[in-house]
Every structure is written in C-alpha cells, then in structure tokens.
Amino acid sequence: MSGGGYNPYENMLSIVGNAAERLGYQQCEYEAIKYPERELKVSIPVYMDDGRLQVFEGYRIQHSTSRGPAKGGIRFHPAVNLDEVKALAAWMTFKCAVVNIPYGGAKGGIVCDPSRLSERELRHLTRRFTAMIAPMIGPEQDIPAPDVGTNANIMGWIMDTYSMLKGHCVPGVVTGKPVEIGGALGRGEATGRGVMLTTLNILRELKIPVKGTTALVQGMGNVGSTAAKLLHREGVKITGVSDVSGGVFAEEGLDIPDVVRYLRAKKGNLLSGYESAKVRHITNEELLAAKADILIPAALENQIHKGNAKSVQAKVIVEGANGPTTLDADEILQEKGVVVVPDILANAGGVVVSYFEWVQNIQSLYWTEEYVNEHLKQIMDQSFESVVQIAKENGVSLRMGAYLIAVKRVVEAKKLRGVWP
Ligand code: GLU
Secondary structure: OOOOOOOHHHHHHHHHHHHHHHOOOOHHHHHHHHOOOEEEEEEEEEEOOOOOEEEEEEEEEEEEOOOOOEEOOEEEEOOOOHHHHHHHHHHHHHHHHHOOOOOOEEEEEEEOOHHHOOHHHHHHHHHHHHHHHOOOOEOOOEEOOEOOOOOHHHHHHHHHHHHHHHOOOOHHHOOOOOHHHOOOOOHHHHHHHHHHHHHHHHHHHOOOOOOOOEEEEEOOOHHHHHHHHHHHHHOOEEEEEEEOOEEEEOOOOOOHHHHHHHHHHOOOOOHHHOOOOOOEEEOHHHHHOOOOOEEEEOOOOOOEOOOOHHHOOOOEEEOOOOOOEOHHHHHHHHHHOOEEEOHHHHOOHHHHHHHHHHHHHHHOOOOOHHHHHHHHHHHHHHHHHHHHHHHHHHOOOHHHHHHHHHHHHHHHHHHHHOOOO
C-alpha cells in the first residue's frame, strides 16, 4: 500500500505538473487542480454485534467539479488514509476527462476490514456513513460507486439511506446498484470488460496476436477476475493469477472458469486453497516477476515499485488497479521498453458504465446489456486511439499521453468557467 514513505498524492501532482508544463500552461492556469475542492472526514459510530460501540474513520473527497458533478467510488479497506483517498479522487478527475464523460472526480473510504464485519455491522456502517456525507452527495453534486471492498448491495443501502433522508426515491445518487433498483446491466463487469478491451487494443497496436499470448493477473476481485475471464474467452493464455493469499501459476495456462468457480463457491475461499494438476503455488512477488507477455495489476496501488520493477518480465502492463505503478518504477519500466497502459485509461470502463447508469436513472429509461457493452466499447476504443495518437505525436509514454489529454480538458473547462467571484 502507501507504505515505505511513498505518497500517491505526490506521485499524481508530479505527473500533472509535468503534463501542464508540456501543454504550455502557466502556473496560475493549473494551480487549482493541485488541490481537492472539498475534503470531509467523519467519525462513524456503530454498535457491533457484541454490544461494543466502535467508531470508524471515513472520508469523502471531491477533487474537482470543473467538468461536471464529482464522481468516484467508496473503498472499505484497513489501509484507507487521507493521502490515498486524495490521490484516488484526483485520478477520477483525470480518468473521467480522458474518456470525456461529463464528470469531475471524487473518492471516499472507510478504514475497516469488511471481511471481518457481519452483514448487520456493514449495513449500519454504510448507512451512518451515508447520512454523514449526505450534505455533500447527490445526483447533481457527487455520485459514489463501488471500489475495493464495496459492492452492489452496499450501493443499494447508500441509495436507500439517501432516499429516506430526502423523502423520495433518488436512484441517481449512486451507481453500481443492484439492477433491480436502477443499476445498469453490465455495470458489474464493466471495469474488467474495459481492461479486456484495452488489452486487445494494445495487442493490436503492437501487432501481437491475441491467441496464445500469455498474461498474468494480480488481484482476483471484481476487476481482475472479470478481466481474466473475458481475456481467457478471447484466447489469451492466463498463466498466473493471485490474490491476498498468493498466486497460482501454470505454464500451459490456467483453467480460469474453474479458478473463478472455486473462488466464488464459498465466502473465504482464497487461491492458497486452490488445487489442480500442473498448478504451482507462487507468491505475489513471484507473480509480478513471472515470464509472460502481459501483466495486469488489478489489486491495489504501489504494487510495482523501485524494488521490483527491474524484475518485471512482461512486455506490456495494463493497469487494472488505480495507481499500481509508482513514479520511479514507471521510469525503470520505460527504460526497459515495457509498454504501460495507464490506469486512468485502462480501468475507465467502470466509471463509463456508471455514467450510463446515471443517465438511465435521470431519464428513467433503461438500456439492454448489448447496448451498454456496445457503447462502452466505442468509448474505450476511441479513447485508446486518442491516447496512442497524442503519445506518438509528442514522443511520450502512453501515461503522459493520457495526462496530456486529461489535463488539457480539465484546465480548459476551468478557464472557460473562470474563478468565482
Ligand atoms: N471505483 C471505480 C474506479 O476507480 C469506479 C468509479 C465510478 O464508477 O464512479 O474507477
């Protein structure tokens, strides 16, 4: 995580500053995007099942509303902290800008381990947190969504709590809800589907055939498992996957549907318990350094750092997680000639379909899953092409290319709106 003195917010500032300078902006034109617009810290009291009152720490941070309402997920994880949430909020601003959807960026989080909470504790925690951030959120202000440790059910509780406080149903306050109460078809798989589409796009760009290409996936949560499943279906050979318990590796390719079935079969099933002929157990560090064409980090930030970047053998990295590569690791990878497709492009599929969900909620008009997937593909393909083109024109990495597009869109919006009063 953000250990070792590494600050993801500083990481973000440095890339944004660099992009703004390359774009020729003066300091006064981009100064404001270095600071989140609003930061709220809350203390959330919850009666635990054993009768104790426990107080949890939570955050909601809006980085920018220049291009539209703030948008971004809510993370439940023990390592959540202010700088992490600030960085994640800013990444949402640039992610929404790079795929050109009319949102700013936000993020929220609660310091907790959801796997150790009962359903009732989780529900009370979510509802009280929602009530405490209610003055800040709303379909026209700030729209939360799932992130690490949260899911559709939790989004449903957020929607209900907010609606109860308002006195009427407000489906558009949150995205990633269960389909039965206004969620978009395809939202559950959208981030992983976007990672799959981006992987196919970069393979096409580099003229690497899809069939038989090997890939490693770090993280078997919503994003990693969907990306692995969909890429496997496309003919990519997934040779290694990992989760918090470690990884499994098979030279001739893993049976991904079987791995996913095992992980979903029972709460608490982890890869360390997965057994199959020809499958070897490895550590997370070994997975990152294993031999394969593609590496998809789809877990948490700062996984590829100065200490292990040199040992990465993959030729291509597609960032399914937010901020999985530190700035110094990025430089090492660039020197090694590894092509990195950046997070703000590669994992944008989730927020793109969140946007579709919000649009449907506002119009009370619902789309088919085919329509959602088709429009997601259109946006992912178009954004990929623009990033590749600008990176080529400027002779920069895909990450810098994505930031050149995103920073320009945010700064131009700010300039057009002006500084009030
Ligand atoms: N948490 C996801 C992300 O990091 C989705 C955010 C959203 O849909 O608003 O992109």
